[in-house]
Amino acid sequence: MASLHVYSVLVVLFLTCGAVMATKENDQIIKENNCETKIGLPCVLEAFTSIFEKGSISNKCCCEHVVLGKVCHSALINRTLENPLFKDLRPATIIAKSIQTWNNCLALIDSPSPSA
Template sequence: MASINVYSVNDQIIKEKDCVTKIGLSCVLEAFTSIFKTWNISNKYCSELVVLGKVCHSALVKRTLENPLLKGLNLVTLIAKSIQTWNNCLALIDSPSPSA
């Protein structure tokens, strides 16, 4: 029953923050590929992810990880990779660009 409540909370956050319409499908795919496989995400999509915001990013990741098709995956590792992807993007966006 707790998972249903968590799912409801994530859905509520996603709906209230209008997370789904704030980010393009290409960015979602690249961000999730970064989390699940490669650790790589382009500067363009890092910018979109940061604009989306940490609350939306976390809620979307948590909702995705609740999918029964992902049962058996190491959720702790995936959440850690999600946080690392967020932190990498934030650092990239916050860092000053090199002088030309």
């Protein structure tokens, strides 16, 4: 069980280091992929709340979020973490919540809907 905990910590550290190294590229990725135009403001707010605060993301916004794409998702999260307004946040915690939100939305989209 301890090895699972150590493995989890190493994964989070690796992801955090990757986020820091990618800082110069985030704006370019966001611009090249038109990330800010792929999702509506209400869904941006839901996703932000589920990742940076306590909240959940609706099924509708999960669909929009997945259409946004993993590249845009990661770049937007990393750019937010670069913002001085969020300097007191723990990047490892935010990245973990970001991955959890992404995976939950993917699972929702991939799961078959109940028949009528």
